[in-house]
Amino acid sequence: MTNLHPHAPLRVALVGLGTVGGGVIRLLQTNGNLIARRAGRTIQVAAISARDRNKDRGVDLSPYEWVDDMTTLAAREDIDVVVELIGGADGPALTLARQCLAAGKPFVTANKAMLAHHGLDLAALAEKTGIALKYEAAVAGGIPVIKGLREGAAANEISRVYGILNGTCNYILTTMEKEGRGFDDVLKEAQELGYAEADPGFDIDGVDAAHKLTILASLAFGTELDFGNVAVTGIRDVIAADIAEAAALGYRIRLVGVAENGPDGLFQRVHPMLVPTDHPLAHVDGSLNAVVAEGNFVGRLFFQGRGAGEGPTASAVVADLIDVARDEYGDAFAMPVAALSPQKPADAGQRIGRSYLRFKVQDRPGVLAEIAAATRDAGVSIESMIQRGANQQDGVLMAIVTHAGEERCICETLDRLAGSDSLLGTPMVMHILD
Numbered sequence: 001m002t003n004l005h006p007h008a009p010l011r012v013a014l015v016g017l018g019t020v021g022g023g024v025i026r027l028l029q030t031n032g033n034l035i036a037r038r039a040g041r042t043i044q045v046a047a048i049s050a051r052d053r054n055k056d057r058g059v060d061l062s063p064y065e066w067v068d069d070m071t072t073l074a075a076r077e078d079i080d081v082v083v084e085l086i087g088g089a090d091g092p093a094l095t096l097a098r099q100c101l102a103a104g105k106p107f108v109t110a111n112k113a114m115l116a117h118h119g120l121d122l123a124a125l126a127e128k129t130g131i132a133l134k135y136e137a138a139v140a141g142g143i144p145v146i147k148g149l150r151e152g153a154a155a156n157e158i159s160r161v162y163g164i165l166n167g168t169c170n171y172i173l174t175t176m177e178k179e180g181r182g183f184d185d186v187l188k189e190a191q192e193l194g195y196a197e198a199d200p201g202f203d204i205d206g207v208d209a210a211h212k213l214t215i216l217a218s219l220a221f222g223t224e225l226d227f228g229n230v231a232v233t234g235i236r237d238v239i240a241a242d243i244a245e246a247a248a249l250g251y252r253i254r255l256v257g258v259a260e261n262g263p264d265g266l267f268q269r270v271h272p273m274l275v276p277t278d279h280p281l282a283h284v285d286g287s288l289n290a291v292v293a294e295g296n297f298v299g300r301l302f303f304q305g306r307g308a309g310e311g312p313t314a315s316a317v318v319a320d321l322i323d324v325a326r327d328e329y330g331d332a333f334a335m336p337v338a339a340l341s342p343q344k345p346a347d348a349g350q351r352i353g354r355s356y357l358r359f360k361v362q363d364r365p366g367v368l369a370e371i372a373a374a375t376r377d378a379g380v381s382i383e384s385m386i387q388r389g390a391n392q393q394d395g396v397l398m399a400i401v402t403h404a405g406e407e408r409c410i411c412e413t414l415d416r417l418a419g420s421d422s423l424l425g426t427p428m429v430m431h432i433l434d
C-alpha cells in the first residue's frame with residue numbers, strides 16, 4: 001500500500017492552553033487525519049505548557065508531555081515548531097519568541113500585541129536563522145487575511161486597508177443595537193464566549209484593533225510597523241442614544257480601523273465610525289470581522305469571517321502549522337525587513353470627510369445658536385441635526401451630521417465650545433465612513 005504520509009510527523013510544542021490553545025488541541029484531535037492528508041505529514045502535539053497544570057480544560061491532555069519550563073523548548077531537538085498562545089506584548093511570550101527564532105525553531109503565534117510592538121525585530125531574527133514566523137490568528141481570527149495580503153494580493157499596490165478588527169467590540173455594538181442591552185452586560189457575555197483579551201480594556205479601548213491595524217498596514221503597504229502612530233479611540237463613550245441617532249440618520253456604528261498610505265504619509269486610525277447601512281461593513285455583526293483592501297489591479301477585496309473565539313482562531317493557528325509542515329513560508333511581513341520602508345505619519349487634520357457630533361446640552365434659549373456659531377466660525381457646514389428631549393433637568397441630546405470638510409475644522413469647533421456652560425459632558429465625535 002502507498003504510504004500517504006512518508007514524512008516524519010511535525011512535532012509541536014503548544015504553550016498556552018486557554019481559549020485558543022484548547023481549540024488547537026480539539027481541532028487537531030477532530031480533523032487530524034484530513035490535515036495529515038493535506039500537509040503530507042501528521043501534525044502531532046508533542047509537548048504542552050501553561051501556567052496551571054491541574055486546570056480542567058475540557059480536553060484530554062494525558063497524551064502530551066507537560067513542560068513546566070517553556071524556556072527549555074527552543075533548544076529541544078525533538079520539537080519542530082513552537083506555538084505561543086499565552087499573549088502579552090512583552091514578558092514570557094516575547095522571551096519565548098526570541099529564544100525560538102534565534103535558535104532556528106519555527107514559531108507560530110496569535111499574539112498581535114507582541115507583533116505590533118516587536119514584529120520587526122522578531123521578523124529580522126527569523127530572517128537571520130531562515131525560519132518561519134507565522135501569525136495568521138493574530139489578525140481577524142479565522143479570516144485568512146494575512147495569507148490574503150501576503151500571498152493573494154502580493155502583486156498589487158494597495159492604497160487603503162480598513163475594517164472591523166475586534167470581535168468583542170463588534171459583538172458589544174451590534175448586540176446593544178439589536179437587543180437594546182447595556183454595555184457592561186454584553187461585555188461580560190463576550191468574555192464568557194472567549195472573545196475578549198485577558199484585559200478587556202485592550203478590546204474596548206481600541207488597542208487590540210490598533211495592534212491588528214499596525215500589522216495589516218505593514219503587509220498592505222510594505223512599510224515598517226508603526227504602532228506608536230495609530231490614533232486610537234475605543235467604544236467606551238458610545239452610548240445607546242448614539243446608536244439610536246445613527247440608526248435614525250441611516251447609519252450603524254462600528255469600531256473601524258483605517259490605514260492609508262499616500263504622498264502625505266501613513267495614516268492609521270482606530271475609532272468608532274458611522275457606517276452607511278448600504279455599506280458591507282454595516283452588515284458585519286456579532287463576533288464577525290471584515291477587512292477591505294483596495295489594490296490597483298485586483299480592485300476591492302472584502303474578507304469576512306469570525307474574528308474571535310476558539311474555533312476560528314484555532315483554524316488560523318493550524319493553517320500556519322500546515323504551512324510549516326509543508327515547508328511553505330517566507331518573509332513574515334511579505335518582504336525582507338530591510339525592504340520595508342519607514343513612513344512619516346500623515347496629518348489627520350487635512351483629511352476630508354463628514355462627521356457626526358453629539359452634544360449633551362442645557363435645554364435653554366441660545367444653546368443651538370451657540371453651537372451653530374461655533375460650527376460657522378470653524379468653517380463646518382451642517383447637513384442635518386436632531387435634538388431629542390425637552391425641558392429635561394439633565395439636558396437634551398443634540399446630534400449633528402456635517403457636510404464633508406477638513407477634520408481640523410471639527411477640532412476647531414470643539415475648541416471653540418470648550419468650557420461653555422451650555423455643554424453637559426464631553427461632546428462625542430465620530431467620522432462617517434464613505
Ligand SMILES: NC(=O)c1ccc[n+]([C@@H]2O[C@H](COP(=O)([O-])OP(=O)(O)OC[C@H]3O[C@@H](n4cnc5c(N)ncnc54)[C@H](O)[C@@H]3O)[C@@H](O)[C@H]2O)c1
Nearest residue numbers: 016017018019020050051085086087110111194308309313
Ligand atoms: N480568544 C480569541 O478569540 C483570540 C483570537 C485571536 C488571537 N488571540 C490571542 O491568542 C492568545 C491567547 O488568547 P486566549 O484567548 O487563548 O487567552 P487565555 O487567557 O484563554 O489563555 C492563555 C493561556 O496562556 C497561559 N499563560 C498565561 N500567562 C502565562 C505564563 N506567564 N506562563 C505560562 N502560561 C501562561 C494561561 O495559563 C492560559 O492557558 C493571545 O495572544 C490573544 O491575543 C485570541
Ligand SMILES: N[C@@H](CCO)C(=O)O
Nearest residue numbers: 166167168196197308
Ligand atoms: N479579543 C480579540 C480576539 C481576536 O483577536 C477580539 O475580540 O477581536
Ligand code: NA
Nearest residue numbers: 136139141143
Ligand atoms: Na486571520
